[in-house]
Amino acid sequence: MARRRSRKRPYGQEHPELDIERARGGRYVEEGHDGTWTVQRVRSAQKSYTCPGCHQVIGPGTAHVVAIAQDTFFGAQAEIEDRRHWHSACWSARGRRR
Numbered sequence: 001m002a003r004r005r006s007r008k009r010p011y012g013q014e015h016p017e018l019d020i021e022r023a024r025g026g027r028y029v030e031e032g033h034d035g036t037w038t039v040q041r042v043r044s045a046q047k048s049y050t051c052p053g054c055h056q057v058i059g060p061g062t063a064h065v066v067a068i069a070q071d072t073f074f075g076a077q078a079e080i081e082d083r084r085h086w087h088s089a090c091w092s093a094r095g096r097r098r
């Protein structure tokens with residue numbers, strides 16, 4: 001009567017990728033007048049970027065968003081190339097403009 005193995009716990013395997021992406025820091029899809037974008041919130045810039053909205057520098061350590069055009073879903077490379085770093089405020093202002 002060796003029935004001891006029937007209830008072993010699947011350690012950490014019970015909850016596979018439950019909104020991992022979202023929990024990680026807010027990645028969402030936004031429909032704009034110029035296409036569909038995947039928007040990723042970034043807590044702290046790794047280096048300096050130029051914001052396409054106001055053409056000012058986003059300095060290292062600045063919270064901002066990265067907008068990736070979904071039209072360029074031909075592969076990870078294209079996706080990375082087409083990343084755009086925006087000030088959070090500039091990104092939301094852009095949505096309201098026409």
Ligand SMILES: [Zn+2]
Pocket residue numbers: 051052053054055056086087090
């Ligand atoms: Zn800006």
